[in-house]
Amino acid sequence: MKEPDPSSPLTLKDIARQAGVSLATVDRVLxxxxxxxxxxxxxxxxxxxxxxxxxHVAAAELARGRARRFxxxxxxxxxxxxxxxxxxxxxxxxxxxxxxxxVEIVATDVFDxxxxxxxxxxxxxxxxxxxAVVALDHPSVRAAVNDLVDAGTKVVTLVSDVPSSRRNHYIxxxxxxxxxxAGALVGRLVGPRTGASPGKVAIVAGSQGLRDHAExxxxxxxxxSAEFSHxxxxxxxxxxxxDERSQQMLARLFSKHADIVGLYNVGxxxxxxxxxxxxxxxxxxxxxxxxxxTVLTRKLLLQGVMDAAISQNPGHEARAAVxxxxxxxxxxxxxIEQEKIRIDIVMRDNLP
Amino acid sequence: MKEPDPSSPLTLKDIARQAGVSLATVDRVLxxxxxxxxxxxxxxxxxxxxxxxxxHVAAAELARGRARRFxxxxxxxxxxxxxxxxxxxxxxxxxxxxxxxxVEIVATDVFDxxxxxxxxxxxxxxxxxxxAVVALDHPSVRAAVNDLVDAGTKVVTLVSDVPSSRRNHYIxxxxxxxxxxAGALVGRLVGPRTGASPGKVAIVAGSQGLRDHAExxxxxxxxxSAEFSHxxxxxxxxxxxxDERSQQMLARLFSKHADIVGLYNVGxxxxxxxxxxxxxxxxxxxxxxxxxxTVLTRKLLLQGVMDAAISQNPGHEARAAVxxxxxxxxxxxxxIEQEKIRIDIVMRDNLP
DNA sequence: TTGAAAGCGCTAACAA
DNA sequence: TTGTTAGCGCTTTCAA
Numbered sequence: 001m002k003e004p005d006p007s008s009p010l011t012l013k014d015i016a017r018q019a020g021v022s023l024a025t026v027d028r029v030l031x032x033x034x035x036x037x038x039x040x041x042x043x044x045x046x047x048x049x050x051x052x053x054x055x056h057v058a059a060a061e062l063a064r065g066r067a068r069r070f071x072x073x074x075x076x077x078x079x080x081x082x083x084x085x086x087x088x089x090x091x092x093x094x095x096x097x098x099x100x101x102x103v104e105i106v107a108t109d110v111f112d113x114x115x116x117x118x119x120x121x122x123x124x125x126x127x128x129x130x131x132a133v134v135a136l137d138h139p140s141v142r143a144a145v146n147d148l149v150d151a152g153t154k155v156v157t158l159v160s161d162v163p164s165s166r167r168n169h170y171i172x173x174x175x176x177x178x179x180x181x182a183g184a185l186v187g188r189l190v191g192p193r194t195g196a197s198p199g200k201v202a203i204v205a206g207s208q209g210l211r212d213h214a215e216x217x218x219x220x221x222x223x224x225s226a227e228f229s230h231x232x233x234x235x236x237x238x239x240x241x242x243d244e245r246s247q248q249m250l251a252r253l254f255s256k257h258a259d260i261v262g263l264y265n266v267g268x269x270x271x272x273x274x275x276x277x278x279x280x281x282x283x284x285x286x287x288x289x290x291x292x293x294t295v296l297t298r299k300l301l302l303q304g305v306m307d308a309a310i311s312q313n314p315g316h317e318a319r320a321a322v323x324x325x326x327x328x329x330x331x332x333x334x335x336i337e338q339e340k341i342r343i344d345i346v347m348r349d350n351l352p
Numbered sequence: 353m354k355e356p357d358p359s360s361p362l363t364l365k366d367i368a369r370q371a372g373v374s375l376a377t378v379d380r381v382l383x384x385x386x387x388x389x390x391x392x393x394x395x396x397x398x399x400x401x402x403x404x405x406x407x408h409v410a411a412a413e414l415a416r417g418r419a420r421r422f423x424x425x426x427x428x429x430x431x432x433x434x435x436x437x438x439x440x441x442x443x444x445x446x447x448x449x450x451x452x453x454x455v456e457i458v459a460t461d462v463f464d465x466x467x468x469x470x471x472x473x474x475x476x477x478x479x480x481x482x483x484a485v486v487a488l489d490h491p492s493v494r495a496a497v498n499d500l501v502d503a504g505t506k507v508v509t510l511v512s513d514v515p516s517s518r519r520n521h522y523i524x525x526x527x528x529x530x531x532x533x534a535g536a537l538v539g540r541l542v543g544p545r546t547g548a549s550p551g552k553v554a555i556v557a558g559s560q561g562l563r564d565h566a567e568x569x570x571x572x573x574x575x576x577s578a579e580f581s582h583x584x585x586x587x588x589x590x591x592x593x594x595d596e597r598s599q600q601m602l603a604r605l606f607s608k609h610a611d612i613v614g615l616y617n618v619g620x621x622x623x624x625x626x627x628x629x630x631x632x633x634x635x636x637x638x639x640x641x642x643x644x645x646t647v648l649t650r651k652l653l654l655q656g657v658m659d660a661a662i663s664q665n666p667g668h669e670a671r672a673a674v675x676x677x678x679x680x681x682x683x684x685x686x687x688i689e690q691e692k693i694r695i696d697i698v699m700r701d702n703l704p
Numbered sequence: 705t706t707g708a709a710a711g712c713g714c715t716a717a718c719a720a
Numbered sequence: 721t722t723g724t725t726a727g728c729g730c731t732t733t734c735a736a
Contacts, residue, residue: 009419009452011729022707027731035705054450058413059729062712067361094685097406100361180701188659191543223701307540310702315689333446337667342704345697349532349575350662352694363713374723379715387721411713414728707736712729719724 010051019047030055031331057330067100070325071123072158073116073133076107079241079268080294082134084314085158091315092322103322110160113138120144123153130154130325132171135162137211154328158321159312160212168328171321171341173312175212178343179219179266182289185308185345186220186262187228189287198232199261202253206241206267213266216291220264231262239269247272254280265290274300293346301348309346317341362403371399382407383683409682419452422677423475424510425468425485428459431593431620432646434486436666437510443667444674455674462512465490472496475505482506482677484523487514489563506680510673511664512564520680523673523693525664527564530695531571531618534641537660537697538572538614539580541639550584551613554605558593558619565618568643572616583614591621599624606632617642626652645698653700661698669693 016026021040028036029044036044047053072089075082089103096103108119116133117140123131124147131148135141135157145165148155156169163170186201201224205213217236224231237253239246246269254260254276263286265273270290277283283305290297293311300306320339327334346352368378373396380388381396388396399405424441427434441455448455460471468485469492475483476499483500487493487509497517500507508521515522538553553576557565569588576583589605591598598621606612606628615638617625622642629635635657642649645663652658672691679686698704 009729013729023730024707024732025705028706031731037705040705054446056414056452056729057450058410058452059712060731061410062408062414062714063729063731065712065731088689091687091689094406095687098409098684100408100410177701181699184699184701188541219701313694319687319690332450335443335447335671337440337443338671340704342665342696343702344694345699345702347533347536347697349529349536349571350695350697352692361713365713375714375725376716376723377721380722383715389721392721408713411728412715414712414730415714415716417715417728705736708734710731710733712731715726715728717724717726720722 010053012055015044015047015051015053018051019044057332060330061099067102068129068326068329069102069104069127070130070132070322071104071106071126071128072321073106073108073110073119073123073131075110075134077109080296081268081292081314082159084294085318088315088318089322092319096322099326101322101326110134110136112136113140117141117144120148124148124151128153129329130156132156132158132321132325134158135160135165135167137162137164141165154325156321156324156328158317160210169324169334169339171317171324171339173341173343175215176219176222178291178310178312179216179221180223181219181343181345182216182264182291182308182310183220183223184227185289185310186264186287187224187231189289189307190228190231190261192230198230198259200232200234200257200259201262201264202234202250202257202260203236203264203266204239204246204250204269204273205236206269207238208236210267216266220266234260239267239272241268243269243272243275245269245272247276250276251279254282260286262286263288267291270294270296270300274305277305293352298351301346301351304348307347311344311346312341313344313352362405364407367396367399367403367405370403371396409684412682413451419454420481420678420681421454421456421479422482422484422674423456423458423478423480424673425458425460425462425471425475425483427462427486429461432648433620433644433666434511436646437670440667440670441674444671448674451678453674453678462486462488464488465492469493469496472500476500476503480505481681482508484508484510484673484677486510487512487517487519489514489516493517506677508673508676508680510669512562521676521686521691523669523676523691525693525695527567528571528574530643530662530664531568531573532575533571533695533697534568534616534643534660534662535572535575536579537641537662538616538639539576539583541641541659542580542583542613544582550582550611552584552586552609552611553614553616554586554602554609554612555588555616555618556591556598556602556621556625557588558621559590560588562619568618572618586612591619591624593620595621595624595627597621597624599628602628603631606634612638614638615640619643622646622648622652626657629657645704650703653698653703656700659699663696663698664693665696665704 109115142165149166155167157167159172161170237249288306289308297309461467494517501518507519509519511524513522589601640658641660649661
């Protein structure tokens with residue numbers, strides 16, 4: 001690795017001298033501020049290039065004085081995964097305040113587009129440097145996101161994206177790939193067909209209206225039909241991420257089909273799904289794959305009831321969102337590789 | 353989330369005033385520097401606690417002026433995984449120089465304890481704030497690490513640890529758990545016993561003398577014998593991470609045992625292992641699990657030759673090492689959760 | 705369109 | 721044992 005500058009504590013002043021201008025002018029060019037003759041801009045840019053000059057972030061941060069404020073717009077319900085994200089944000093307080101960063105959490109009903117949109121609109125003019133939002137993909141939400149961006153606030157979508165908006169970044173996984181991964185695991189772990197019957201696979205989702213759930217199911221079916229066509233995927237049960245409802249629907253399915261060999265739980269409601277599976281007495285025979293590592297799924301994995309959990313690292317998502325907002329606010333480049341959220345396969349022996 | 357301080361750009365000066373001392377004294381207490389009466393220390397500490405004061409890192413960084421230097425002591429051979437780590441370090445140059453951090457890579461023969469120890473000793477007095485080292489667990493290496501630490505340099509071990517040394521931190525995975533994960537995957541993917549023969553599993557390692565390889569094998573055997581006792585693990589082949597040697601040894605094994613159903617490649621030499629497997633004509637029947645995502649393993653996963661790769665994220669390791677060294681040098685707390693390296697299971701559909 | 709100068713909050717040398 | 725003070729490298733008025 002070569003450092004571009006051997007031992008170059010080069011400063012703005014050096015650049016200013018080389019370009020034959022003052023500190024203030026270099027600063028203007030550096031931040032694309034108006035009021036500099038094009039010719040001067042060029043001279044300064046050249047000096048910067050020539051020395052591959054990097055302004056010292058600590059100095060910049062100190063000089064601007066003002067603290068930065070970020071808002072996290074999160075679902076108000078008792079979703080364990082979202083609570084984990086919030087708790088990891090909480091663990092960052094020391095880190096945040098040492099950098100004069102403030103993070104505020106705004107709880108709202110992210111499943112109601114108009115409520116969510118209103119919450120977002122309310123942030124405009126609130127003097128936020130950045131907003132992270134668990135977004136529902138809906139026209140009014142998209143409009144609100146765009147309004148925020150137009151107002152100069154940096155916006156990242158978290159966990160759930162609005163690709164058609166002008167949000168600056170998305171922090172989350174590719175849900176189609178996650179569904180494919182789940183499909184491959186179920187297919188591989190069930191093994192080749194035994195006997196005459198095809199072997200059936202049950203799917204429980206919160207709702208097919210949710211973009212992430214729909215995408216996961218899509219990916220799942222893709223893999224099963226392409227590679228494990230000896231398996232028959234049963235119609236999706238919509239449990240609304242509720243334990244009881246999921247349990248009842250699944251119990252009914254189990255009683256109807258004696259040859260279920262695989263089970264994919266797309267969203268939450270895990271408690272109910274596990275209960276129905278247990279009651280069926282087929283815990284050990286059915287391959288059960290779900291999402292996210294929570295207190296419950298951890299227990300189920302250790303017990304051997306669940307075979308694998310597809311997960312995204314909530315701590316990573318929380319930190320990545322903060323870092324990305326900060327980089328965007330500072331106008332620094334983002335380390336894409338660092339901020340990319342991976343699809344984790346978690347089994348008993350690699351539980352985090 | 354509540355911020356401990358509503359809008360508290362509290363500064364050292366405020367603390368000084370509250371404690372009735374000067375800036376310098378607060379600074380001394382903050383950094384546990386000597387020359388302050390115990391009573392004064394108490395008063396200052398109280399003021400700090402009371403306000404949950406966090407010094408502004410940017411200001412501190414700027415004031416101390418001096419750039420920090422870190423050395424990364426890496427294997428000199430053509431190990432793709434290590435090259436990935438180096439390349440991710442390379443991608444950080446912008447980030448590093450904006451913080452006035454310099455990272456130097458020192459290539460050495462990490463497999464020769466005395467050479468490695470000498471390389472480490474050579475760094476003492478070299479004015480390094482921190483050293484990251486891919487360490488061989490050997491008494492002379494341990495001694496060199498301890499010497500560095502005693503000289504005031506922060507030391508983190510990378511990928512391979514020397515637990516008995518006084519290194520400040522280890523950045524890498526739990527290799528026993530990684531081996532267990534590999535074992536569980538092989539066991540689960542092979543499926544239940546078919547027919548009369550037990551089904552045999554081959555293991556290819558670099559050397560059982562390497563701590564990480566030995567630990568992986570240990571974990572692997574643990575799981576196979578406990579949970580998949582219908583599988584018979586064949587004696588470990590030591591391919592020294594070399595393609596040709598691995599290929600020859602494995603080819604011989606395949607010709608001797610017609611009933612090999614699983615293959616675990618513990619280290620490198622993947623090219624040779626894959627070749628032997630291909631030549632045996634049993635690519636599709638044998639469950640093949642290895643380590644790390646490289647150009648080659650990626651291809652093998654996509655082709656369906658390899659079934660899973662156990663991996664540790666090289667980019668994460670590179671960045672975590674830098675961040676941890678920086679935090680150690682600054683005397684800041686480390687975000688353990690953030691710096692922990694996970695054991696990733698990578699299959700075709702969740703390839704990063 | 706450009707420049708001069710006063711800080712930002714801390715560290716470290718020096719003085720007391 | 722404690723305090724005073726001159727910067728660190730930027731940003732941001734305010735003046736020219």
